[in-house]
Amino acid sequence: MNSVIFLTIVLLALSSYFFGRKKAILIQSNKRLTALPKFYGYYLAIWCGAPAFLLYALWSIFEPSIVRFFILSDYSSQGLLEGELNLFYEKVKSLSRNQYSGELTAELQRSAEKYLNFRDIAKWSKVVIVLSLLIASTGYAYTKISNNTKTREPVEIFLKGVFFLSSLAAILTTIGIIFSLLFQTIEFFQVIPLFDFVFGMHWYPAKAFVRDASETLDPSMYSDTFGAVPIFAGTFFIALIAMCVAIPIGLLSGIYMAEYASKRLRQYAKPVIEILAGIPTVVYGFFAALTVGPFLKDLGLSLGLEVSAESALAAGGVMGIMIIPFISSLSDDVITSVPQNLRDGSYAMGATKSETIKRVIFPAALPGIVGSILLGVSRAIGETMIVVMASGLAANLTLNPLESTSTITAQIVVILIGDQQFGDPKTQAAFALGLSLFIVTLVLNIVALSVVKKYREKYE
Amino acid sequence: MNKIEAKNVDVYYGAKQALFDINMDIEANKVTALIGPSGCGKSTFLRCLNRMNDVIDICKVSGVVKINDYDINQKDTDVVRLREKVGMIFQKPNPFPKTIYENISYGPEIHGIAQSKSEMDNIVEESLRKAALWEEVKDRIHEPGTGLSGGQQQRLCIARTISIKPEVILMDEPCSALDPIATAQIEELIDELRKEHTIIIVTHSMSQAARVSQNTGFFHLGKLIEVGSTDKIFKNPTQQQTQDYITGRFG
Numbered sequence: 001m002n003s004v005i006f007l008t009i010v011l012l013a014l015s016s017y018f019f020g021r022k023k024a025i026l027i028q029s030n031k032r033l034t035a036l037p038k039f040y041g042y043y044l045a046i047w048c049g050a051p052a053f054l055l056y057a058l059w060s061i062f063e064p065s066i067v068r069f070f071i072l073s074d075y076s077s078q079g080l081l082e083g084e085l086n087l088f089y090e091k092v093k094s095l096s097r098n099q100y101s102g103e104l105t106a107e108l109q110r111s112a113e114k115y116l117n118f119r120d121i122a123k124w125s126k127v128v129i130v131l132s133l134l135i136a137s138t139g140y141a142y143t144k145i146s147n148n149t150k151t152r153e154p155v156e157i158f159l160k161g162v163f164f165l166s167s168l169a170a171i172l173t174t175i176g177i178i179f180s181l182l183f184q185t186i187e188f189f190q191v192i193p194l195f196d197f198v199f200g201m202h203w204y205p206a207k208a209f210v211r212d213a214s215e216t217l218d219p220s221m222y223s224d225t226f227g228a229v230p231i232f233a234g235t236f237f238i239a240l241i242a243m244c245v246a247i248p249i250g251l252l253s254g255i256y257m258a259e260y261a262s263k264r265l266r267q268y269a270k271p272v273i274e275i276l277a278g279i280p281t282v283v284y285g286f287f288a289a290l291t292v293g294p295f296l297k298d299l300g301l302s303l304g305l306e307v308s309a310e311s312a313l314a315a316g317g318v319m320g321i322m323i324i325p326f327i328s329s330l331s332d333d334v335i336t337s338v339p340q341n342l343r344d345g346s347y348a349m350g351a352t353k354s355e356t357i358k359r360v361i362f363p364a365a366l367p368g369i370v371g372s373i374l375l376g377v378s379r380a381i382g383e384t385m386i387v388v389m390a391s392g393l394a395a396n397l398t399l400n401p402l403e404s405t406s407t408i409t410a411q412i413v414v415i416l417i418g419d420q421q422f423g424d425p426k427t428q429a430a431f432a433l434g435l436s437l438f439i440v441t442l443v444l445n446i447v448a449l450s451v452v453k454k455y456r457e458k459y460e
Numbered sequence: 461m462n463k464i465e466a467k468n469v470d471v472y473y474g475a476k477q478a479l480f481d482i483n484m485d486i487e488a489n490k491v492t493a494l495i496g497p498s499g500c501g502k503s504t505f506l507r508c509l510n511r512m513n514d515v516i517d518i519c520k521v522s523g524v525v526k527i528n529d530y531d532i533n534q535k536d537t538d539v540v541r542l543r544e545k546v547g548m549i550f551q552k553p554n555p556f557p558k559t560i561y562e563n564i565s566y567g568p569e570i571h572g573i574a575q576s577k578s579e580m581d582n583i584v585e586e587s588l589r590k591a592a593l594w595e596e597v598k599d600r601i602h603e604p605g606t607g608l609s610g611g612q613q614q615r616l617c618i619a620r621t622i623s624i625k626p627e628v629i630l631m632d633e634p635c636s637a638l639d640p641i642a643t644a645q646i647e648e649l650i651d652e653l654r655k656e657h658t659i660i661i662v663t664h665s666m667s668q669a670a671r672v673s674q675n676t677g678f679f680h681l682g683k684l685i686e687v688g689s690t691d692k693i694f695k696n697p698t699q700q701q702t703q704d705y706i707t708g709r710f711g
Contacts, residue, residue, distance in 0.1 A: 263517075341554040345617070347515060348550075349567045349624070350543035359566065364557045 001123055005056060005130060013049030016138055020044025023145050031147035043151040046158050047141035052134035059126050067118045071111055181438060184431035191425045192226045197432060200227015203395035203406075205415055205426050226429050228436070230397035234405035238316045238387060239380035241401060245320025246376055250327030251369065257328065258335035259357055270332070277325035281385040288318035288390035300402060308392070313401040315391035319383055323376045330375065334368030335361060367451050374448035378441040384409035408437045463488035463628060463658045464509060469523035471504050471513065478504045480682045482523070486675070491650060491659045493669035493690065496679035497705070502662045505679070506630050509660065510546040511539055527628065544571055547621035549631040553613035555605035555620075560597055563605040563616055564588065567624040583623055591619035592649055611642025618649065622657070629653065631661040635668065647672050666706065670694055678702045 024033055024040035033040070071092060072085055080088070088108075094100045095112040096119075145151075189197070202224045253273065257266055293314040300307030307313075338361050346356040362369075384407075392404030393414050406414075415430040464486040471479040479501045486492050494502040504513070511532060513519040524531050532542050544567075555563050564584040565574070574580040584601065588594040593615040597608070605616050614634060621629060631650070635643040650659060650672050663669050669676055670690060677687040678701075686693060686702045697703045 339554070341550055341552055342556060344512065344515065344548075344550060345554040345556065345620075346566075348510065348512060348543055348548035349570065349620070350540045351566075351570050352540060355570055359570075360556050 001127075002060065005127060008131070009049055009052050009056065009134065012134060012138070013045045016048040016142075017041040017045040019142065020145060023142070027145075027147050034148050034150065035152040039151040039155055040145055040149070042155045043149070044138065044141050044145070046155065048134060048138040050158065051137045052130050055133050056126070056130050059130070063122050063126070067115065067122060070118055071115050074111065074114075075107075178438070181431050181435045184428050185435045188425060188428035188432045192429075197226055197228050199229060200224065201229050201397060202227045203230045203411065205411070205429060226425070226432075228408075228433070230395040231406055231408050231411050231433075232436075233397055233399075234312070234391075234395060235381055235407040235409075237399065237401075237405060238312050238319065238391065238407055239377060241312060241316025242319035242323055242380040242383075243373070243377060245317055246323035246327055246380075247373060249320075250324045250376070251331055253324070254328040254331035255335060255357060255362075257332045259353070259361070270329070273325050273328050275325075276322070277329070279322075281322065281383060282389075284318050284322050285385040285389035288314050288386050292318055293390055296402075305402065307402045308404045310390060310392035310404040311402050312391055312398075312405045315387050316401070318390065319380055319386050322383070322386070323379055326379060327372050327376050330372030331365070331369045334365045334372065337368075338364045367454050371448045371452035374444050374451070378444040378448070381407075381444070382409060382437065382441055383407075384413060388413050408433050412437075461488050462486065463527065464660075465524075465526040465529075466505075466508070467524040467526075469505070469508055469521065469525060471501070471508065471522075472520045473516070474518045478682055479508075482684050484677055484684055484687055486658065486660060488658045489654055489656075490674040491654050491661060491672050492675040492677065493673035494660065494662045494677050494679060495664075495666060495669050495705075496685075498664075500679040501682040502677075502679045503632050505684075506548075506632055506660060506662050509628070509630055510543050510548055511537070512548065514539065540571075544624055545626055546628040546630060547624070547626035549614070549617055549621060549629065549634045551633040552637050553610055553617055555608070555613050555616050557604065557606055559602045560588075560605045560608070560616060561601045563620050564623050567620060571624055573624060587619040587623040588616075590622055590653070591615045592645065592652075593619055609642070611638050611645060614638060614642065614646060615649065618646075618653075622653070626657065628658045628660065631659065633662050633664060636664060643668070666694075678705060680705070 018041065020043055021037045021041035023044075024037035027033060028037060068089055072089060075085065075088070088111075091100060091102065091108060092111045092115050095104075095108060096115050100108075204225050257270060257273075261269060289310070293309050293311060296311060296314050297307045297309050342360055342364060343356055346360045351359070387407045387410040391406065391410070393406055393410060394404060395406040395411065396403055398405055412430045412433050415426060415433075462485040464484075466482055466484045466486075469479055469482040470477065482505055484505075494506065496502050507513045508521055508525055509527070509532075511521075513521055521533060523533065525533050527542075527546065531537075556566065558566070561584055564587050565580050568574045568580060568583050574583055585594060585598075588597065588601075593612060596612060597616075605613065608616060614637075618629075618634075635646050638646065647668065650661065653659060661669075661672065673690045675688065676690045676693040678685045678693065678697075678699075680701055686697055686699045693702060694706055697706060
């Protein structure tokens with residue numbers, strides 16, 4: 001029913017566009033219009049669709065709680081608890097759908113009938129009211145159309161409103177996510193002291209899992225469970241390995257593409273490098289786990305080194321390969337956008353190509369290059385799949401790249417797969433980790449953006 | 461004495477011929493102006509004199525360009541040495557995104573001219589003085605060169621060029637991005653620089669050519685129509701086309 005109403009509104013709005021335009025064209029035959037006929041069409045379509053849709057949306061949002069209020073008003077005097085009322089209402093609803101299998105009482109039956117009745121009334125009155133509003137507003141706007149109706153302005157205001165609502169939705173979602181992270185994190189820190197989390201040396205969330213559910217929460221049993229130092233260290237360590245691979249290769253290939261490669265080569269080679277960025281990270285993940293990891297292990301064996309099959313080196317190295325295209329492509333763009341007259345100036349001084357690159361172009365492009373590197377770092381820190389698959393899940397505190405370590409993102413996965421319950425410190429730990437990750441990448445992005453901005457100002 | 465002798469110079473951009481059989485002699489320690497309507501090839505000819513056309517992939521140059529009696533179009537010409545001797549100033553001021561000091565020290569450093577810090581300081585000061593910029597920037601030579609005004613930036617580029625004491629300075633419409641006051645300063649400077657350098661200047665402004673140059677060459681559609689002393693070209697040209705251009709009948 002809902003989709004039928006929605007479709008009707010859309011279709012009527014579309015057709016009123018043609019009515020509005022047609023009326024404007026008729027007027028145009030003997031009077032001058034203030035706007036093009038199509039604006040009259042938009043004007044009528046908005047008057048037709050917008051009020052009806054708004055009412056329809058509000059109705060759909062508030063209808064369930066109003067129906068619930070009417071059903072439960074019969075029982076409000078019985079002093080039932082909120083939970084009991086909820087349970088009762090759920091029973092009523094499932095009975096009305098014929099899916100109830102519990103004990104039938106007269107009360108329940110009566111309420112279910114009442115519920116169905118109300119739903120019916122609500123449904124039909126919704127149809128009638130929405131459609132009559134639609135007809136009324138369209139009729140009002142249609143009679144108002146004359147040669148000097150202002151149509152362009154209302155259409156512009158309406159569009160401005162649509163753009164505003166879209167950006168509002170994006171911003172509110174972001175704020176919502178941040179707050180949900182924040183609230184869960186605060187609850188987590190009420191059980192686990194902040195100090196233990198930030199400076200604790202042992203990360204062992206499985207320990208929180210073996211607790212008997214009936215036991216009351218005793219914070220002391222969580223000491224040595226949620227110490228985040230090993231995974232913070234692991235995160236930065238793997239990101240460091242990744243950047244050691246990505247920065248030199250990415251940067252040098254970016255310079256080659258921008259300064260040395262011929263137009264033809266660039267035309268073909270650049271898309272090939274950018275394909276690397278389009279490979280899903282899970283593919284990189286099993287490449288790291290099934291190819292690079294065992295290869296490093298065998299290589300280590302032949303050199304007499306003890307290499308874990310899941311090593312920070314394998315994960316970091318493959319992650320670095322994943323990040324190469326970001327750095328290469330961005331620094332290529334930045335270098336290409338250095339004005340040609342700087343190159344000419346340097347060549348005219350008798351500088352060679354490599355001198356020009358090293359002493360003029362690289363410094364001029366440096367802020368942009370730093371920006372691209374910082375974006376690469378935030379990718380490395382946020383990367384999950386490769387670590388989960390290739391670097392193991394045990395949070396060892398180590399600086400040996402041949403051992404396995406774990407990262408923030410991988411631990412969030414570990415915590416949240418399988419059974420979990422809300423309000424449990426183990427689950428909330430994921431939110432605390434998520435928030436710390438969010439803060440780190442936010443700071444990196446802010447730094448990157450401000451560096452890039454500084455660069456932009458230079459040539460404008 | 462002729463500093464530069466160009467013989468039978470042809471230039472092609474891909475399939476399109478931009479210069480046709482240019483023969484031109486340029487006297488030492490004089491200012492030679494190249495005038496002509498847009499797209500006539502005067503800047504292309506200028507760029508033949510320090511092989512800046514090498515930078516453009518599709519550009520092909522043939523013919524002989526002798527500087528100090530040495531043909532620079534030979535295969536084994538050391539372009540680095542050539543450009544050390546033949547400096548260039550561009551249409552738009554193009555200071556490097558470095559400090560004023562580093563902008564000047566760039567040339568001496570890549571050519572290994574200064575042996576010590578104090579020698580470099582001297583070169584920087586001397587170059588800035590010769591470019592009539594020292595008094596304006598002496599308190600901020602360690603600030604970015606891009607922060608200067610347009611006219612100051614162009615003088616900075618001149619100072620940068622003369623820091624390695626080139627024998628020839630090529631100027632490609634050096635004042636077209638500048639206001640009249642900055643233009644007057646640069647023109648005054650050109651007259652000063654002529655004592656030590658041979659100058660070739662491309663200009664759109666005929667009054668500028670008349671003011672600053674001793675010799676003038678008129679280009680049209682890729683051909684050198686007429687060349688001679690500025691006085692003669694402006695007062696008594698032999699070619700009708702030159703006469704028409706000078707008097708503003710076309711161009």
